[in-house]
Amino acid sequence: MVKSRVKKAGLDPNDFSAHALRAGYLTEAARKGISLPEAMQQSGHKSIQQAARYYNDSERRSGLAARLID
Structure with a gap:
């Protein structure tokens, strides 16, 4: 469904x-401080482990430790 809608919009479905x-x-929800369970209700993720990976990636990129190398 996503690819067909993207194609109709004139964009490259690839x-x-x-x-x-x-x-x-999920990554954006983590950045905005939305709780993981609330975000999972919207995203449809059933696995906490899988969904949490996106939260952890977000924290790693924007957390205090990441700011040390800026």
Whole structure:
């Protein structure tokens, strides 16, 4: 469904996937301080371990330790 909608919008469907949208949603939710359970309700993730990986990636990129190397 994602690829067909992207194609209708005149964009390259190879640049988009349902996985990327779900992963991006969780990453942005983590950055905005939305709780993991609340974000999982929207994203449809059933595995806490999988969803938490996106939260951990977000923290690693924007946390205090990451700011030390800026």
